[in-house]
Amino acid sequence: MTRRDIxxxxxxSAVWGAxxxxxxxxxxxxxPAWVALLRLTFxxxxxxxxxxxxxxxxxxxxxxxxxxxxxxxxxAIPFCLFALGERTVPSGIAAVLNATTPxxxxxxSFAVQSMRPARxxxxxxxxxxxxxxxxVLSHEGAAHNTASSVxxxxxxxxxxxxxxxxxxxxxxxxxxxxxxxPIGLATTQLSLAWLMILPVALFGPHPxxxxxxxIVSAIALxxxxxxxxxxxxYDLLSRISSTHVVAVTYLLPVWGLFWGYVAHExxxxxxxxxxxxxIAGLALMNLSLRTVPATKTPPMEDCVTCDAS
Numbered sequence: 001m002t003r004r005d006i007x008x009x010x011x012x013s014a015v016w017g018a019x020x021x022x023x024x025x026x027x028x029x030x031x032p033a034w035v036a037l038l039r040l041t042f043x044x045x046x047x048x049x050x051x052x053x054x055x056x057x058x059x060x061x062x063x064x065x066x067x068x069x070x071x072x073x074x075x076a077i078p079f080c081l082f083a084l085g086e087r088t089v090p091s092g093i094a095a096v097l098n099a100t101t102p103x104x105x106x107x108x109s110f111a112v113q114s115m116r117p118a119r120x121x122x123x124x125x126x127x128x129x130x131x132x133x134x135x136v137l138s139h140e141g142a143a144h145n146t147a148s149s150v151x152x153x154x155x156x157x158x159x160x161x162x163x164x165x166x167x168x169x170x171x172x173x174x175x176x177x178x179x180x181x182p183i184g185l186a187t188t189q190l191s192l193a194w195l196m197i198l199p200v201a202l203f204g205p206h207p208x209x210x211x212x213x214x215i216v217s218a219i220a221l222x223x224x225x226x227x228x229x230x231x232x233x234y235d236l237l238s239r240i241s242s243t244h245v246v247a248v249t250y251l252l253p254v255w256g257l258f259w260g261y262v263a264h265e266x267x268x269x270x271x272x273x274x275x276x277x278x279i280a281g282l283a284l285m286n287l288s289l290r291t292v293p294a295t296k297t298p299p300m301e302d303c304v305t306c307d308a309s
Contacts, residue, residue: 005236005239005240008232008235008236009236009245009247009248009251010251011232012229012232012233012236012248013247013248013251013252013254013255014251014255015224015225015228015229015232016225016229016248016252016255017095017251017252017253017254017255017256017258017259018220018224018225018255018259019221019224019225019229020082020086020091020092020094020095020098020256020259020260021091021256021259021260021262021263022217022218022220022221022224022225023035023039023082023083023086023091023094023221024086024090024091024094024263025213025214025217025263026038026039026083026214026217026218026221027083027086027087027214028211028213028214029207029209029210029211029214029215030083030207030210030214030218031083031201031204031205031206031207032080032081032083032084032087033080033083033197033200033201033204033205034201034206034207035079035080035083035218035221036075036076036079036080036083036193036197036201037194037197037198037201038218038219038221038222039079039218039221039222039225039226040075040079040190040193040194040197040222040226041194041222042218042219042221042222042223042226042227043190043221043222043223043225043226043227043230044187044190044191044194044222044226044227045222045227046222046223046227046228047183047186047187047190047227047230047231048187048191050183050187050231051183051184051187054183056181056183056184056187057181057184058181058184058187058188059177059180059181059184059185059188063176063177063180066172066173066176066177067177067185067188067189067192068192069169069172070169070172070173070177070189071188071189071190071191071192071193071196072165072169072193072196073165073166073168073169073172074165074166074169074170074173074189074193075189075190075193075226076193076196076197077161077162077165078162078163078165078166079162079193079197080162080197080200081158081159081161081162081165082094082098082158082159082162084155084158085155085156085157085158085159085162086155086159087147087155088147088151088152088154088155089152089155089156089159090139090260090265090266090267091256091259091260091263091265092256092257092259092260092261092265092267092271093135093136093139093156093260093271094159094256095252095253095255095256095257095260096131096132096135096136096253096256096257096271096274096275096278097132097136097156097159097160097163098159098162098163098166098252098253098256099128099131099132099249099252099253099275099278099282100128100129100132100160100163100164100167101163101164101166101167101170101249102167102249102282102285103124103125103128103129103167103281103282103285104163104164104166104167105166105167105170105171106121106125106285107125107167108167108168108170108171109171109174112171112175120284120285120287121284121285123281123284124281124282124283124284124285124286124287125281125285126281127277127278127280127281127284128277128278128281128282128285129281130277130281131273131274131275131276131277131278131279131280131281132274132278133274134270134273134274134277135270135271135274135275135278136156138268138270138271138274139266139267139268139270139271140152140153182230182234182237183230183231183234186230186234190226233245233248249282250279250282250283253275253278253279254275254279257271257272257275
């Protein structure tokens with residue numbers, strides 16, 4: 001990798017890592033469905049502009065079913081659930097929980113393909129989940145808004161389900177949406193998710209008191225977390241292999257904790273220990289998969305990836 005590639009990887013991970021704190025700040029004024037709707041609005045607007053200016057192509061209509069499924073599981077559901085969960089769970093902890101996405105995606109892939117994972121893969125999965133458990137259990141008392149333990153763990157559950165949604169979308173996209181124009185795919189994905197969220201936002205709770213910081217965060221979340229991040233991600237994949245881009249997965253929880261620290265969230269030393277264990281688990285998983293030839297086909301994550309997020 002060149003210096004430019006490394007710089008873009010670091011910047012991409014920082015942007016996606018910041019999505020968690022931006023979700024939290026946006027949620028101070030907007031209900032979860034509105035957080036998702038605003039993110040999709042600004043992110044989609046940027047991608048539509050890029051698509052039209054570069055004259056990129058949209059996916060064919062015959063792929064509408066997998067496109068709808070990916071939009072649902074990769075955007076509509078997780079964007080709402082992360083915003084809902086971060087009402088009681090600090091953003092840094094949400095970032096660590098999001099690190100379970102590649103683990104779940106791998107497990108789902110093995111289940112779909114009826115494959116037996118190697119021992120090193122199993123060890124990596126167990127290690128990754130152990131790190132997440134350490135972080136969650138040690139931060140029960142750090143819940144937002146004096147939330148109870150039940151509310152904290154309910155928020156953890158919402159975020160975990162959102163991360164599982166990213167994993168499901170990854171498996172669907174890899175099996176059904178290969179070979180499409182990545183910008184067209186990302187634009188379609190956000191647009192379909194916007195149509196799904198719009199009625200939920202309009203007929204659900206509406207914002208009452210809107211703070212300027214929440215508006216700025218919503219704009220940054222959409223343009224950066226769901227717009228610029230996609231463009232950076234696919235630009236990197238056009239030059240380097242996906243096995244190198246996977247480094248973003250390792251850096252996301254680190255950046256999530258960093259931005260949480262900047263926002264003065266309570267972070268215990270166990271969080272850093274847990275993140276190191278999670279990264280070790282992810283690294284072990286990827287080492288065990290090195291026998292599979294690397295491709296440049298982009299995995300579908302926001303947050304990775306995904307979105308982060």
